[in-house]
Amino acid sequence: MKQNVKHKKPKSFPIGVHTIDNKLSQFAPIEFMHAPDTVYIAMQQNIGKPSLPVVKPGDYVKMGQMIAKASEGLGANIFSSVSGTVQALNVKRPSTSGIANHIQIKNDGLNTQHLLQSLENPTPDEICQRIFDSGIVGLGGAGFPTHIKAKVDKQVQTLIINGAECEPYITCDHRIMLDYTSEFLKGADFLAKCVHAKQVVIAFKNRDRLLESKIKDSIKQNKLDNMDTMSFDSIYPLGAEKQLVYSVTGKKVPIRNIPLSVGVVVANVATVLAIYQSVVQGKTCYQRVLTVTGKGVKEQKNIWVANGTPFEQVLQFAGANMQDTPSQSAVGNIVKLIAGGPMMGYAVDNTQVVTTKTTNCILALTAEEVNIETPLECINCAGCSKVCPMKLMPMFIHQYGQAQDATNAAKYGAKDCIECGCCSFVCPSKIPLVQTIREAKKVVQKYEKTTKKIL
Amino acid sequence: MSIILNNPVVSVSPHVTQLNNTTSRVMIDVLISLLPVVLVSIFFFGYLVLVNLVVCCVACFWSEVIFNSVVHKQSPVWKNVKKSSVFSDHSFAVTACILALNLPTVINVWGWNIQDGDSILFSLDTVILCILMSVFAIVVVKMLFGGLGRNFANPAVTSRVFLLLAFTSGMIAVRTNPFFGLNLGLDASSGASWLGLVGEGTVLNSTTSPKVLFNMFLGNVSSAAVGETSVFAIAIGYVYLVFKKVIDWRLPLVLIGFTAIFALVFGLADSRIEYDSVSTVIGYTLAHLLSGGLVFGAVFMATDYSTSPNTFLGACIFALGIALFTVLIRIFAQWPEGFSFSLLLMNIATPMIDRYIYPKPFGYVRPVRSSQ
Numbered sequence: 018m019k020q021n022v023k024h025k026k027p028k029s030f031p032i033g034v035h036t037i038d039n040k041l042s043q044f045a046p047i048e049f050m051h052a053p054d055t056v057y058i059a060m061q062q063n064i065g066k067p068s069l070p071v072v073k074p075g076d077y078v079k080m081g082q083m084i085a086k087a088s089e090g091l092g093a094n095i096f097s098s099v100s101g102t103v104q105a106l107n108v109k110r111p112s113t114s115g116i117a118n119h120i121q122i123k124n125d126g127l128n129t130q131h132l133l134q135s136l137e138n139p140t141p142d143e144i145c146q147r148i149f150d151s152g153i154v155g156l157g158g159a160g161f162p163t164h165i166k167a168k169v170d171k172q173v174q175t176l177i178i179n180g181a182e183c184e185p186y187i188t189c190d191h192r193i194m195l196d197y198t199s200e201f202l203k204g205a206d207f208l209a210k211c212v213h214a215k216q217v218v219i220a221f222k223n224r225d226r227l228l229e230s231k232i233k234d235s236i237k238q239n240k241l242d243n244m245d246t247m248s249f250d251s252i253y254p255l256g257a258e259k260q261l262v263y264s265v266t267g268k269k270v271p272i273r274n275i276p277l278s279v280g281v282v283v284a285n286v287a288t289v290l291a292i293y294q295s296v297v298q299g300k301t302c303y304q305r306v307l308t309v310t311g312k313g314v315k316e317q318k319n320i321w322v323a324n325g326t327p328f329e330q331v332l333q334f335a336g337a338n339m340q341d342t343p344s345q346s347a348v349g350n351i352v353k354l355i356a357g358g359p360m361m362g363y364a365v366d367n368t369q370v371v372t373t374k375t376t377n378c379i380l381a382l383t384a385e386e387v388n389i390e391t392p393l394e395c396i397n398c399a400g401c402s403k404v405c406p407m408k409l410m411p412m413f414i415h416q417y418g419q420a421q422d423a424t425n426a427a428k429y430g431a432k433d434c435i436e437c438g439c440c441s442f443v444c445p446s447k448i449p450l451v452q453t454i455r456e457a458k459k460v461v462q463k464y465e466k467t468t469k470k471i472l
Numbered sequence: 473m474s475i476i477l478n479n480p481v482v483s484v485s486p487h488v489t490q491l492n493n494t495t496s497r498v499m500i501d502v503l504i505s506l507l508p509v510v511l512v513s514i515f516f517f518g519y520l521v522l523v524n525l526v527v528c529c530v531a532c533f534w535s536e537v538i539f540n541s542v543v544h545k546q547s548p549v550w551k552n553v554k555k556s557s558v559f560s561d562h563s564f565a566v567t568a569c570i571l572a573l574n575l576p577t578v579i580n581v582w583g584w585n586i587q588d589g590d591s592i593l594f595s596l597d598t599v600i601l602c603i604l605m606s607v608f609a610i611v612v613v614k615m616l617f618g619g620l621g622r623n624f625a626n627p628a629v630t631s632r633v634f635l636l637l638a639f640t641s642g643m644i645a646v647r648t649n650p651f652f653g654l655n656l657g658l659d660a661s662s663g664a665s666w667l668g669l670v671g672e673g674t675v676l677n678s679t680t681s682p683k684v685l686f687n688m689f690l691g692n693v694s695s696a697a698v699g700e701t702s703v704f705a706i707a708i709g710y711v712y713l714v715f716k717k718v719i720d721w722r723l724p725l726v727l728i729g730f731t732a733i734f735a736l737v738f739g740l741a742d743s744r745i746e747y748d749s750v751s752t753v754i755g756y757t758l759a760h761l762l763s764g765g766l767v768f769g770a771v772f773m774a775t776d777y778s779t780s781p782n783t784f785l786g787a788c789i790f791a792l793g794i795a796l797f798t799v800l801i802r803i804f805a806q807w808p809e810g811f812s813f814s815l816l817l818m819n820i821a822t823p824m825i826d827r828y829i830y831p832k833p834f835g836y837v838r839p840v841r842s843s844q
């Protein structure tokens with residue numbers, strides 16, 4: 018039976034910022050990109066501990082074969098994205114979070130695939146096991162292992178698929194829903210079965226009317242009558258987990274808690290597609306759709322990229338400015354390279370960083386797109402606290418964090434910050450608030466550790 | 473060939489920020505919103521307003537520059553013009569403007585004036601005091617407390633109160649008006665403003681006739697400071713500030729609303745006034761709102777970022793305090809300058825308000841106290 022969602026007129030979570038949209042690659046259909054000659058697969062692709070290699074140098078691996086297994090606790094399996102020979106373990110390379118271990122695999126170009134058995138009419142437990150076997154994690158960027166999310170110990174009312182994609186520039190989820198509509202919906206259905214969700218809501222921004230109606234039609238065709246779509250005012254961060262749950266169901270997720278505590282599971286579009294591919298086609302999670310965009314590349318694209326491809330190759334594929342020597346004034350020069358979106362992504366200084374499961378976007382920004390300014394003193398304008406979707410007071414967290422005052426930093430919410438970046442976005446003094454709040458978080462953690470008191 | 477990143481910038485997210493939203497932009501917006509008030513003041517009070525304004529600007533600028541180069545060892549501004557913080561934010565100009573608008577045209581202390589008959593053409597006293605005020609506002613109130621955003625109270629209002637206590641007798645808002653010589657129907661050359669009458673307890677019912685109220689709204693009355701005379705001009709500035717999202721539109725309205733309520737209550741309780749009809753009561757309340765520094769202060773000074781609370785609830789408490797003290801001082805202390813004092817008082821109370829009034833995080837749950 019179809020259950021009505023509480024809100025009559027869906028309203029998006031009211032607090033946030035209106036960012037520029039800049040969805041340059043919106044109309045670019047998803048393309049395939051050949052894996053490079055050598056891939057470097059990172060051992061840490063999700064929250065939790067790094068995975069443990071199960072291959073030795075010299076081993077022959079197929080595309081989609083497991084090369085590292087999940088570590089205890091929060092972990093996920095990692096797979097080879099090419100067929101070829103393992104050349105080395107523990108290759109130290111730059112990553113978004115400093116130097117990390119990678120497995121180097123030489124591509125033989127044959128693309129011999131290793132597929133799991135496809136499941137027909139899978140039971141919820143089978144789906145959950147399959148999610149674990151395929152190493153699926155939250156592909157939206159957080160990288161929380163999905164099999165843990167899917168093992169629910171509570172009645173789940175609603176499964177929300179986050180199709181809002183509120184970060185500027187990124188379009189991979191949008192394209193997945195357009196280009197793989199029915200696969201995507203089936204994947205959502207599998208996940209719904211797995212978590213025993215009563216209803217599934219796919220959330221959109223109301224700018225994506227066309228896409229929404231396409232999905233609606235497809236839902237009807239596939240007779241998925243527990244599914245529904247909802248669209249919201251486009252405000253950043255609409256897609257943030259707690260804010261999205263509130264928009265869709267009107268329930269507030271208690272702080273430091275997960276949406277499951279109010280009977281909701283939230284999943285990402287790319288994750289859902291990966292679930293479909295692993296259940297039906299037996300493909301493990303070794304490639305993903307990512308958006309390569311920004312004015313620093315000539316063609317903004319959405320592409321299937323093999324896990325472990327250096328950013329340089331992806332940028333080349335999209336036609337970034339190639340040159341032998343650095344020149345200062347060339348137009349289209351990349352001044353900032355970002356793994357992820359402009360609001361929450363990580364800036365990298367090296368094109369040798371490789372893609373991982375969670376790289377949803379490679380953003381090459383030119384000088385005209387970033388505004389780099391020197392921070393000034395805080396003028397206490399309260400602009401930051403007005404836009405904070407967690408209703409914190411960023412200027413005080415900043416202030417007390419810098420003063421190493423853990424008690425007060427925690428009082429104004431240092432621990433509850435979701436690092437969405439709204440505060441830095443609006444700050445007229447251009448204070449890097451997210452950075453200082455992260456530092457404040459560390460101050461609080463240190464304090465809690467030394468005094469054994471929870472603030 | 474490879475892709476070379478030229479001096480790649482690595483910083484923490486977010487990587488884009490709002491364009492055209494900088495501190496200096498905010499300050500320029502405030503300056504623009506002050507423009508109508510400045511023009512109207514010059515219209516009503518003559519060129520002496522402009523003289524004060526220029527003197528304050530120059531004095532504020534140099535106080536900040538000299539303070540920075542002496543105390544903060546910043547390289548002196550004449551060596552490094554672009555990088556000086558004075559230029560990167562224009563806050564000195566905002567302080568100077570608000571300060572100049574908070575002064576009368578002439579402050580006659582020592583009588584060093586150039587006069588032509590009765591009208592004062594130039595007053596050296598005023599210039600000296602303007603410089604003194606500017607230095608006080610910038611150095612003592614702002615820079616000594618850590619500069620922009622750290623001042624404990626609004627520099628302009630602190631200076632004004634300082635001046636008021638020191639040189640009360642000399643403050644006259646003389647309507648020289650040599651350019652226009654207009655008299656819009658109300659004899660406004662006398663020093664006594666409506667609030668002065670309230671303080672002395674000689675409020676007559678006829679002083680709040682619609683015509684008088686309308687003149688008050690336009691600014692054609694005498695007032696203690698040049699900026700606060702025209703509510704109309706201030707309203708234009710308010711609309712601009714709200715439109716540009718520089719200030720929260722609610723705070724000035726809440727403040728004025730609270731003042732109206734208190735004025736009504738205390739006005740009714742005031743035995744010195746005889747009310748013969750509802751319209752006199754309303755007239756009395758309106759006259760309270762339209763005179764004195766209330767509207768000017770509500771729009772330009774109470775909304776000052778660093779000295780007003782950062783939450784709306786906090787701002788309401790702040791407004792409540794200002795309104796209450798303003799009305800009390802006006803009616804019972806025989807002092808028409810109620811607003812400046814109460815603003816200063818609440819400025820000082822602001823850190824305390826921010827300490828106790830802060831929003832609960834989204835999804836806050838009261839921690840369960842473990843029973844012992």
Ligand code: SF4
Pocket residue numbers: 404405406407408409410411433434435436437438439440441450451454
């Ligand atoms: S304080 Fe944290 S949650 Fe609030 S706006 Fe800033 S980054 Fe977002």
Ligand code: SF4
Pocket residue numbers: 394395396397398399400401402411412415440443444445446447448450
């Ligand atoms: S937005 Fe920036 S300047 Fe304004 S209060 Fe926050 S930190 Fe301070």
